[in-house]
Each structure stands twice: as structure tokens, then as C-alpha cells.
Amino acid sequence: MSQLTYEQAKVKALDYFDKAGIIIREQEKKALEIADFGLGELEETGLEIVTYVNTERCCAKELVLFPYQTCPEHRHPNIDGMEGKEETFRCRYGKVFLYVEGEAVANIKATLPKGRENTYTVFHEIELNEGEQYTLMPNTKHWFQAGDKGAVISEFSTRSRDEADIFTDPDIQRVAE
Amino acid sequence: MSQLTYEQAKVKALDYFDKAGIIIREQEKKALEIADFGLGELEETGLEIVTYVNTERCCAKELVLFPYQTCPEHRHPNIDGMEGKEETFRCRYGKVFLYVEGEAVANIKATLPKGRENTYTVFHEIELNEGEQYTLMPNTKHWFQAGDKGAVISEFSTRSRDEADIFTDPDIQRVAE
Numbered sequence: 127m128s129q130l131t132y133e134q135a136k137v138k139a140l141d142y143f144d145k146a147g148i149i150i151r152e153q154e155k156k157a158l159e160i161a162d163f164g165l166g167e168l169e170e171t172g173l174e175i176v177t178y179v180n181t182e183r184c185c186a187k188e189l190v191l192f193p194y195q196t197c198p199e200h201r202h203p204n205i206d207g208m209e210g211k212e213e214t215f216r217c218r219y220g221k222v223f224l225y226v227e228g229e230a231v232a233n234i235k236a237t238l239p240k241g242r243e244n245t246y247t248v249f250h251e252i253e254l255n256e257g258e259q260y261t262l263m264p265n266t267k268h269w270f271q272a273g274d275k276g277a278v279i280s281e282f283s284t285r286s287r288d289e290a291d292i293f294t295d296p297d298i299q300r301v302a303e
Numbered sequence: 304m305s306q307l308t309y310e311q312a313k314v315k316a317l318d319y320f321d322k323a324g325i326i327i328r329e330q331e332k333k334a335l336e337i338a339d340f341g342l343g344e345l346e347e348t349g350l351e352i353v354t355y356v357n358t359e360r361c362c363a364k365e366l367v368l369f370p371y372q373t374c375p376e377h378r379h380p381n382i383d384g385m386e387g388k389e390e391t392f393r394c395r396y397g398k399v400f401l402y403v404e405g406e407a408v409a410n411i412k413a414t415l416p417k418g419r420e421n422t423y424t425v426f427h428e429i430e431l432n433e434g435e436q437y438t439l440m441p442n443t444k445h446w447f448q449a450g451d452k453g454a455v456i457s458e459f460s461t462r463s464r465d466e467a468d469i470f471t472d473p474d475i476q477r478v479a480e
Binding site for chain 2: 146147148149150151154178179181183184185186209212213214216218256257258259261280282283284
């Protein structure tokens, strides 16, 4: 990702936190993570992240999704005999379409990222509006996309190890090598 | 606590969530917990709580403290060989004075609840303003009080077992029998 893409995405993400009434400190703004999952298609596939805390046992983040931006399908596996990440998503602003394992809907409300349709395999749809939340148990495949206003999502979870996440799309590299 | 006290505190607490821009669903409003710790002195000693999620591994809550209201000194012990609760407090609105074990300040900024001064023993002071946070490891004695505007605090933690908390004040009963 170019420095310009990063800086532009950062300004945009911070504007979403403002809209959601979420106060982010200067040092958190500096450390804001823009994840394009190694695809270089940030508008379609990406996630903007502020990590508040991530210890051995507990993690909390704020996530921004731009309009129609997608966090691609993945799961949090067990590692070294320790249970994988459990996470709760709470929508603070906008709308999120979350897809998990289970009965698929006939027509999903999200739009699959172009050229990557085959890397999406779970279509049980959960719509999260402001104040709504959903808890995912470890090792459950999931992906999510914001609606037309974008979204701000609080994530409450056990320890986060992004480098261990398993993505359906083989082109994805979550953490730069 | 009388029904009237409960209802009045609830209306007040919900107003704080509004001020903090935090959206609470109707069913969460109904389930809002007003804790007076069995002391019947809610203005001085109390806490207003919305629990978003509390599983075996992970918990998230929003807390309200009215102006100068105090969450009394306690710790989260290990239980049945399992590590006690680890928690992060993030101030979303107002100001919080948090006291933990460690070097005591000469003059604390909070005011100890009258008649209960002897039940406070840790005075290492941490001031949390909006966007600031602090992480407490298990079994650490702590207490906290809001400033003159009151406070809204997000709590990110491992499993919460309020009934297991150990309070310094022997008069306190966290969970009604």
C-alpha cells in the first residue's frame, strides 16, 4: 500500500470514529492500522483498526469499514492446543452484513468483491444495525461488509493473533512478511 | 433498593449513555443493572451497568458513574484454580479517578465515601479522561470514582463473576442473596 493510500484511508477512518462519537487518542491515531490483506484493493477488501488492548487473555478493538468495504472470509483456529479467538462484534454506527456458517440465504444483501467471488463460502446472513451485536465462537468461518453508510464496530474478544487467521482466499496475506 | 430509586437511577444512567453517544437497545435498557452493593447509599457508593456479553472467556460492559459516585474497593480473585478477572477500563465520557495498589499519592483527588473511609486502602492514583484507559491484572485491589460530570466507562475483560469479587468493606454484598 502506498503512503498516500494509507494516509487517505486514515483520515477517512478517523472521520468515521468522529461520526460514531468515539474518542481516539493522538497516539492511537498514529498507530491506526489499515489492512488491505495484501490484495491492494482497499476500497473493496480492507479494514481499519484501532487496537485498545491485546493481552494474553483479552482484546478490544474498534473497526471501521468504508461503504461496501469487506473484511474477507476467515476463521480463528486453535493454536498450540489453545482455543482460537472468540469475538463479539457490536455495531456502533452504520450497518454491517455479517456472514457465518449455517443456513445460507437465497440472496445475500452484500455484494461479493469482484473477481473473488469463489473465495466466499458461508452465507448465513446477520444484519447488525446500531446497538446490535453478534458473538462468534472460535474456528467459525465468517466475513462481513458495511452498508452504504460504512460502519464502526466494536470488537470484544479473547487474545488476537491476526497472523494465525486462516483466510479462504489463498491470495490473502494478513500480516506483511 | 426501592423501585423508585431503581427507576430514577436508570433514567439518569441512560441519559449518560446518550451524552457519551453510546447506543443501547431497548432490551439492554430493561436489563440495566443498578448496583448499590447492599449499602443503600447509591449516590455515594454505586455503579450502573450494561453487560453486552459475558461468556466463559470474555466480557464487555458499559459502566456509568454519577458525579462523585464510587465503585468501592475490591479485587477479582482466582477461582477454582482459574485466573481471576483481568479488566481494562476506558473512559468514554467525563473523568474517572482510579486507585490501585502501588505508591500512594499524598492527597487523593477523589473524596472517600463518608463513614466508610477505613474500607479504602489503596491510593495509587490514575486519572482517566475521555479516550484514556488502564488495564488491571487479576487480584489487584482497586476502586474508582467519577469527577463532577460523572463518567461513562467501557470495560473489556475476561469472564465476569461479580459474586466472587472480594470487597474490603465487610458490609458490602455485591449480589443479593
